Amino acid sequence: MSLEAEDFSLIADDDPAAKLKTLHKEIEKLKAEHSALKQDHQMYIDTRTNNIKYTQEFLQRADGARKRLEEEKMRQDQQIRKEQEKLYELKKEKDKLSIKIQKIQQDLEKMDETHQSLKQQTEVSTAVPEKKVVFNGETTEGGDALSFDVKPHIAYPMEGGMAFITFEEEEVTEKILALKEHEVKLGECSITVQAEPVKFLVPDSVEMDTQVCPRRILVSNIPKKESVDRILDKLEIHFSKTRNGGGEVEEVVMLEDSGNVVITFYDNRIAKGLTDKQIHEVDLDRGKRCKVKVTPFLNGEITLLRTCKTTCSKTVLLTGIPAVMEKDNLQDLLEIHFQKSANSGGEVDAIVYNPMGERTIAVFEEDVSKPE
Template sequence: MADGGLLDSLEGVKEETIRQQGLYDKLITEQQKLVKACSDREKMANEFRDRFLKTTSALEQAKEKHLETMNFKKEKLDSLQQEQTQLGEELKRAETALKEQEAKHAELQKATNVITVVPRREVVFRGATKDVGNPHVFDTKTLIKYPMEGGTALITFEDEIVAQKVQSLQTHKVTLEGECYITVEAHPIQLMVPTSVQMDTQVCPQSILVSQLPPDMDSEVLLDKLELHFSKSINGGGEVASRHFQEDTGNAVLVFKGDNIALGLTQKNHHEVLLQKKQKHKVRVTPFVNGTITRVETKALACARSVLLTGIPAVMDADSMQDMLEIFFQKGSNGGGEISNTLYNPAGQTTVALFEEDV
């Protein structure tokens, strides 16, 4: 019995050992599987990490490229907007310049449409010639107004050498009646004369210039007749606001209160107006052009033959004093010579001397 129990125990231990060995082998196998699974998982994790890094890098590169593209497009858009703004400003400037050119063109066209704003005058060649010089120079008649103070006189000599001699002596004792005399001073005369004039002209829309008028009529009577004729609507006229007679040209200027009256009258070149003794006279009506001086260049010009005398007291009447001055300065013994003109302005009075071109 005892031997049988021992054998049973050994067999049980053996079986248990075999069972435990099986379990151990199974654990080893499972451990190997687990190790392999961990290795596979680690490999997968490494692959996933690599893929993640590559994907992240690709996303970063794509993001940078996208940002570069967006910046480029933004810069291009800004450039296009700036170019559009500049083109808009240039377009505005061009439109403004076009309007100015159109306005100038309209003025030029208006001036061109005026057939002859300057009244016609009959001209004829008399056989005289002169050097060509500058064909673009507009020649005008020189007429300078020179204000004279009181107690002065202007003397113009025939010879400029005499005038220079009188000026060089400066002080002169002019003998009057008896043993009386006065002391006067001689000075040169400097006048400012224009050398270049620029003028802008424009047609006055409410004014007309009436020319080819009879020369022997009184100016006020003439203006009355013209106003009477051109104020009537049957003659194409209207209410006259003002009128003026140009003494230097012999023409008349009428200004109307209403619009388009002057334009309608100038479309008909000649008008028959009752001016003298129930007899109609053909006058010429043209637009009236007004000018504005925009630039004037001047220079000082010495009057070679004229002398200004100052310090003349009012000791006798003006005519006698002028005669005394002329007699004194005509004598060669006093340094004078032949005199062409004399003008005396007494003390306390003012007058204006007119200087013309010495021809």
């Protein structure tokens, strides 16, 4: 009977030494596995501990970040509220400024209207009016100087609640100004007004450079019987005809202050011939030919203007007058009050009252009254 290899192996395994050796190997292997498992377990514990630590740190950072976000949001909300409040205040200020700007624009428009009105009234014609002169024996310095007398015509803008009153005597004006305040009785009530002197800044001397305008003529000695439009039409017709020495007319304007007429031609060669002739017969008075004088029209530029202060000797400015009754009634009562000698007054030559809320222009001219 033959023995096979398997049977031999079984028999060999039954050897105690071999078996012990095998077991020892198994034990060593298990120890190695156990040691590896312990290492893995410790690594797991360490990892878990680190994860817990990192989680706690993350949660702390997250909580800190959340708190910071909340604080930042609160600050942003507060800043937004502040900015909204600023925006609201700025809007209010803008509305106020818009109202102020609108009021200033209205005031500027009124001032511009007043300026244009005053400009129109104070413009001095460059045309020199013809005057009859006579030598009375007097002399003056500056033989080369050419001068012209100008009648004063001062436009004074009157605000509301004021009045101008002119007395016949300067002494009365001085008494009224010395008292400064005056109580004026208006029936059962009374008002207090302030008296102030009327002061102007007026030209003292004016120097001008003048030159003859080649396209314009000044027509004077015009009769006043016809209407202005009719006179202008007849002058334009006459001086537009070549047989009268004229030419095509561009413009015909009457100077209101002097009653003279300025005619402008398109051709700058016409005016010289007309002014050389000077006297022209023109049909102005209902078929009757009138002699008018044609002189050069002067353009001028002011090169020197000196001014001085002057005070009206007979006129007083009354201010602080409330609108307590009708304009005419209040003006009459003011005149009556300042006529009485008991109120330091005297004879009133002129008075004008401008109520509150209104504007007007007072015109001051030369005092032509003769001294006694």
